[in-house]
Amino acid sequence: MKLTHDDILQHNHRKSCWIAIHGNVYDVTEFLNAHPGGAKVILQSAGKDASQAFDSVHAPDILKELPQAALRGQIDISEAKVLKPKSNEEEQSHLESPPLHTLINLHDFEKIAERHLPATTWAYYSSGADDEISKHNNARLYSKIALRPRILRRVLSVYTATSILGFSTSLPVYISPVGIAKLAHPDGECALAAAAGKEGLVQVLANGSSMPIEQVMNTRTSPTQPIFQQLYVNKDIQKSVEVVRRAAQAGAGAIWITVDSPVVGKRELDERLNLSISASDSDQEGQGVAKIMASSISPFIDWDILTWIRRITDLPLVIKGIQCVEDAVIAYEHGVQGIVLSNHGGRSQDTAQSPLLTLLEIRKFAPQLLDSEMQIFVDGGIRRGTDVLKALALGADAVGLGRPFLYSLTAGYGENGVRRMLAILRQEIEMNMILLGVSSLNELKPEMVNASRLEKHMVGSIKL
Structure with missing residues (x-):
């Protein structure tokens, strides 16, 4: 018609x-x-x-x-x-993108993203909760850890490969689940998958991916390229069942259940920019993209959710959002294959402690977890190769980056931007391994870092 x-x-x-x-x-x-x-x-x-x-x-x-x-x-x-509605952000498309070779660190990609992304998208990607104290502390605390290099080690080459949940990765780095990547580039999560395949990395696909998992899986460079599925438990539990079963059928290698955001943090930059958008529902005025996107997340789950998931899949389970040693121990007792020390990139509860402090808590109060089969991952604020090595020296198995991958997609860079960003990070990791005097990741030891400046921020005692 x-x-x-x-x-x-x-x-x-x-x-x-x-x-x-x-x-x-x-x-x-x-x-x-x-x-x-x-x-x-x-x-x-x-x-x-x-x-x-x-x-x-x-x-x-x-x-x-x-x-x-x-x-x-x-x-x-x-x-x-x-x-067609009129756009007040059309000027963004007229900005020229600097040649990729002129970008020499991850901060450069962030600056480019802020210039090129529409204001609402930038706010959604970059914003943290409240005063953004947790967001900034995540990065700042890495600078408080000093490296203690060993000299005259005759390091002829370095080996940066490791494994995540049994899957090989060329770097101790994975792509954290980042939602609506298509806002950064038309190829969205598929561009991330293509870059991950060519660079030998693991990708965790967001529950709110702008691309269906089947399409992302088809973008892989090989049938064995690992992609994991993030899960937010939906208020309509059947929708979560569909996510898990669909992921398993598509070939996902694990389920990463995110538990640190039963409600969405108050991301004020995101909300302010959406105040001017008219809506038919007055009770939704001022809600940002994040709050709207997460409106279906259930705040009523508890540890029994792990039993429920195991009834519908035998895929490895990772809990994302551990913020204290007590919960790390409980997760271990529930037999999960991995945990992610994370405060959601400072996007949920402001002043929640940095994942680095949680890692130090584990070292002090539950060191047995570091020697267990359960893998420990860290995300939030990582921007340098030295950040990666510090986390690994303190006991992390690998680290996740989220925002930097989104930023590297912007300005039309797409897959090439992601690969350039990873090349920079890889170079920084390799160079600093040589400077530390190690040739492989398993040679990284706690004594290679000085984290004493962070000890005063730790709790004095904990009863487990």
């Missing part, structure tokens, strides 16, 4: 919401409350052409999940142009 722009403009409210996507017109009224990003996101495009907004977040195949009855007809491309 052929439709005109006048036909669609009449359906621009909650009771009757139509949107045009690449010439097809859909009635999404019944889908509004079920949309993972919230009704507000769709209502912004009600009665309009939503192609650009849709493409910035979703893969085309996602439209297949709409019932056939939702398709109301087609609109001529010339008619659809009338419906």
Whole structure:
């Protein structure tokens, strides 16, 4: 059925919401409350052409999940142009991208991302909770640890490979789950997968990935390239069942359940930039992208969720979001294959302690965990090769980076940007291993770092 722009403009409210996507017109009224990003996101495009907004977040195949009855007809491309919303961020596309070889550290990618990303996307990616104390401390505490190099070791070459949950990786670094990567580059999570495959890294796919897991898996450079699936437990538990089973069927190597955000932190930069966006629901005014995206997360789960997951999959389980030694011990007692010491990049509870302090707590109060089969990962604030080596010297098996991978996608860089960023990080790791006097990661020892400046920030005693 052929439709005109006048036909669609009449359906621009909650009771009757139509949107045009690449010439097809859909009635999404019944889908509004079920949309993972919230009704507000769709209502912004009600009665309009939503192609650009849709493409910035979703893969085309996602439209297949709409019932056939939702398709109301087609609109001529010339008619659809009338419906296109005006953008106040078009100037972003006119900025020139510096040649990749001129970017020499991970901070350079962040600066480029801030210039090139739309303000709302930058706010969503970069913001931390409240005063962003935890976000900044995550990075700052690495500078408080001093390296203690050994000299005259005759290091002829260095070996940076290790394994994560039994999967080989060329660096002790993995791609943390980062949502809506398509906002940074049209290829989104697929660009990350392609770069990870060529660089020999492990990727953890976000629960809120803008690309379906099947498409990401098809982007791998080999059938054995490991990709793990992050899981936020949904208020509708059946949706979480579908995520786990779909991941297992697609070939995911593990489930990483994120538990540090039963509610979303108050990310004020994100919320301020969304205050000006009109919405039909007054109670959603001021909510940022993060709060809308996470509105479906269940705050009611406890340790029994591990028993529930094991009923539906035998994949290895990793708990992401351990913030104290007590919970690290409980996780070990529950038999998980790994834990991630993380405060969600400072995005959930402000003033939550840095993962580095949690790692030091484990060293002091539960050192047996460091010698167990359970792997310990750390994320948050890592920007230098020296940061990676410090975490490993203190007992971490590998570290995760999130924001830097998103930033390296921006400005049109895509896969090439990710690979350039990894080349920089790899060079820093290799160079500093030589300076430390080690030829392999297993030679890194606690005595190669001086973490005494952090001891005063640790709790005095703990009863386990």
